[in-house]
Amino acid sequence: MAKNRAAAQWTDVLAAVPLFADMPRRHVRRLTQVAKIQRLPAYTRIVRTGQRGDSFILLLEGTASVKAPGRRAVAIGPGDFFGELSLLDGGPRSADVEAQDEVLLARIGRKDFLRLVQKEPKVALSLLRTLAGRLRGAEKSAAH
DSSP, X not given: OHHXXXXXXXXXXHHHSTTTTTSOHHHHHHHHHXXXXXXXXXXXXXXXXXXXXXXXXXXXXXXXXXXXXXXXXXXXXXXXXXXXXXXXXXXXXXXXXXXXXXXXXXEEEHHHHHHHHHHOHHHHHXXXXXXXXXXXXXXXXXXX
């Protein structure tokens, strides 16, 4: 029962994430049902560069720092997310992410996501459309 309340509470938050914004509401609800909500203390390493990517992470509360090798650290906050490619390929993480203060995050594991996609292929199509748009945007930025 408590898990269902938590899922309902974060459905609106997850639906506002650009990655899932075009997804039908019922699919977003299914994602929140498989999400694991975690509270981590300040200065906790959330992911490490090179670590196997096994989950998508949405920051619900607090701030974190993203540091890719050879680049400046970037601050992220509520509503920001990372690890979306991990849902598809499970490849290595491309940056370290560390909590700067206490954070609350939603973690969607790759196995849970893939099970959902098998039942609801439209989830994958929505995700692929969004990722394609982000890739095209990144290519345009690189060309300028």
